[in-house]
Amino acid sequence: MTSERASFRTIRDELSRRIAERVWLPGTLIPGEEALAEEFGAARATVNRALQELARAGILERKRRAGTRVALHPVREARFVIPRIRQEIEARGSEYQYRLLSAEIADAPEVICARLSLLSKSDMMHVRCLHLADRVPYQYEDRWINLRTVPDARKADFKTMGPNEWLVGHAPFSSAEFIFMAGAASADEASLLQIREGDPVFIGERITWVKGEPITLAHLVHPSSHRMVTHL
Amino acid sequence: MTSERASFRTIRDELSRRIAERVWLPGTLIPGEEALAEEFGAARATVNRALQELARAGILERKRRAGTRVALHPVREARFVIPRIRQEIEARGSEYQYRLLSAEIADAPEVICARLSLLSKSDMMHVRCLHLADRVPYQYEDRWINLRTVPDARKADFKTMGPNEWLVGHAPFSSAEFIFMAGAASADEASLLQIREGDPVFIGERITWVKGEPITLAHLVHPSSHRMVTHL
DNA sequence: TATTCATATATGTATATACATAATTAAGCT
DNA sequence: AGCTTAATTATGTATATACATATATGAATA
Numbered sequence: 001m002t003s004e005r006a007s008f009r010t011i012r013d014e015l016s017r018r019i020a021e022r023v024w025l026p027g028t029l030i031p032g033e034e035a036l037a038e039e040f041g042a043a044r045a046t047v048n049r050a051l052q053e054l055a056r057a058g059i060l061e062r063k064r065r066a067g068t069r070v071a072l073h074p075v076r077e078a079r080f081v082i083p084r085i086r087q088e089i090e091a092r093g094s095e096y097q098y099r100l101l102s103a104e105i106a107d108a109p110e111v112i113c114a115r116l117s118l119l120s121k122s123d124m125m126h127v128r129c130l131h132l133a134d135r136v137p138y139q140y141e142d143r144w145i146n147l148r149t150v151p152d153a154r155k156a157d158f159k160t161m162g163p164n165e166w167l168v169g170h171a172p173f174s175s176a177e178f179i180f181m182a183g184a185a186s187a188d189e190a191s192l193l194q195i196r197e198g199d200p201v202f203i204g205e206r207i208t209w210v211k212g213e214p215i216t217l218a219h220l221v222h223p224s225s226h227r228m229v230t231h232l
Numbered sequence: 233m234t235s236e237r238a239s240f241r242t243i244r245d246e247l248s249r250r251i252a253e254r255v256w257l258p259g260t261l262i263p264g265e266e267a268l269a270e271e272f273g274a275a276r277a278t279v280n281r282a283l284q285e286l287a288r289a290g291i292l293e294r295k296r297r298a299g300t301r302v303a304l305h306p307v308r309e310a311r312f313v314i315p316r317i318r319q320e321i322e323a324r325g326s327e328y329q330y331r332l333l334s335a336e337i338a339d340a341p342e343v344i345c346a347r348l349s350l351l352s353k354s355d356m357m358h359v360r361c362l363h364l365a366d367r368v369p370y371q372y373e374d375r376w377i378n379l380r381t382v383p384d385a386r387k388a389d390f391k392t393m394g395p396n397e398w399l400v401g402h403a404p405f406s407s408a409e410f411i412f413m414a415g416a417a418s419a420d421e422a423s424l425l426q427i428r429e430g431d432p433v434f435i436g437e438r439i440t441w442v443k444g445e446p447i448t449l450a451h452l453v454h455p456s457s458h459r460m461v462t463h464l
Numbered sequence: 465t466a467t468t469c470a471t472a473t474a475t476g477t478a479t480a481t482a483c484a485t486a487a488t489t490a491a492g493c494t
Numbered sequence: 495a496g497c498t499t500a501a502t503t504a505t506g507t508a509t510a511t512a513c514a515t516a517t518a519t520g521a522a523t524a
Contacts, residue, residue, distance in 0.1 A: 264474060296515065
């Protein structure tokens with residue numbers, strides 16, 4: 001059809017186009033891999049790769065023996081980059097600043113333990129800090145670190161480097177949970193973020209694990225001017 | 233090594249483990265495809281597939297000639313499902329209810345046009361509606377639909393079906409932008425969501441396009457009890 | 465020293481082939 | 495009819511091979 005060389009990208013994009021432009025309506029059974037391979041003058045493996053990518057993106061549904069059809073209820077997914085505060089701020093062309101508020105070994109409250117599925121309250125490090133963009137408060141971070149899984153954190157110096165940045169280099173995670181929500185600023189948060197108590201704030205919570213063991217729980221508070229943007 | 237059959241999953245998981253457990257530290261140059269293929273007793277293509285998946289997940293960085301290394305600054309991404317309100321509510325075991333507030337053809341205000349990069353204010357459909365979970369307000373939706381790209385929307389009956397649901401079936405999108413933020417409830421929003429004016433709300437904005445043409449802009453407002461949860 | 469160029473090399477992709485696996489359909493049996 | 499079993503079929507995966515392509519490296523050159 002196209003004079004171009006067959007490529008899984010070409011095929012993927014063409015199929016994607018047919019779906020977007022409703023040549024193939026949702027629910028339609030599309031031709032099999034063999035047929036498409038012939039149509040595009042490509043090998044079945046090449047078509048397979050294209051189809052797998054589209055299935056992974058959620059716009060196709062594939063089943064053995066039954067064939068491939070255009071997703072009827074496309075459970076589509078979007079991605080967002082897991083923000084790393086320094087990069088996020090510097091990428092906007094702003095100057096990044098960091099201020100440590102407190103860092104101490106302390107017993108974690110009930111709530112925190114429960115969130116991390118920890119039985120013991122002890123061996124926890126509590127870090128509170130502030131991230132600024134162009135000298136304006138950008139994010140208030142309240143973090144608990146599990147010293148059982150990351151004992152090195154005892155020796156970490158959080159005066160110059162944020163716990164996030166430190167953890168990235170010392171304790172990679174294998175799984176994570178992210179929660180985003182809106183809330184009202186507490187008195188503490190308000191004074192730190194230079195807003196008024198009760199003002200809306202954008203809150204991100206992040207829990208990370210390695211091999212099922214909880215590493216850290218971060219509670220991240222932004223003033224309501226913050227926007228989390230992502231594309232598909 | 234393993235007595236199992238070689239498989240790109242086995243290889244992927246094993247490499248993933250080595251990275252998570254810091255056998256290979258960030259920045260390390262890992263063995264080439266040939267070497268890994270030999271180690272796992274698999275073909276290079278199989279190793280390649282495993283490596284490509286890990287690279288796509290952001291934990292490996294690959295460059296031709298230079299080889300593959302463990303990402304130094306893992307720009308990791310997480311995914312979230314693009315919420316479809318009815319499914320979201322029913323998945324929680326709640327009863328979904330829908331209430332149309334208004335649907336009319338109207339000129340869009342400056343702001344809306346700008347967001348959609350539209351020159352003309354006209355040919356727009358403005359829909360406002362409310363989604364409830366177990367009879368409690370769950371989301372207030374304020375949506376503009378571009379009738380130039382989706383003329384069928386004139387004939388759509390938004391009394392029984394939300395515009396989101398209708399659009400899913402009639403105008404698939406090829407690209408989208410999502411914005412999440414916190415805000416304060418306006419008087420209108422407050423009375424609809426049964427909260428007080430000024431209370432924090434979680435706001436999602438969604439713009440979709442087909443082939444570069446804007447389809448719709450949705451402004452979605454949740455009470456602050458709402459949580460957007462996602463895993464990695 | 466700096467620049468250009470050729471070369472080597474690791475990854476990227478395409479292909480034919482083969483077999484595995486899930487799931488539907490048909491056949492056979494009670 | 496109801497059940498079990500076998501054949502069929504589309505996708506899933508693995509492999510050997512071949513060539514494409516980006517790029518690091520060192521050699522040749524200005």
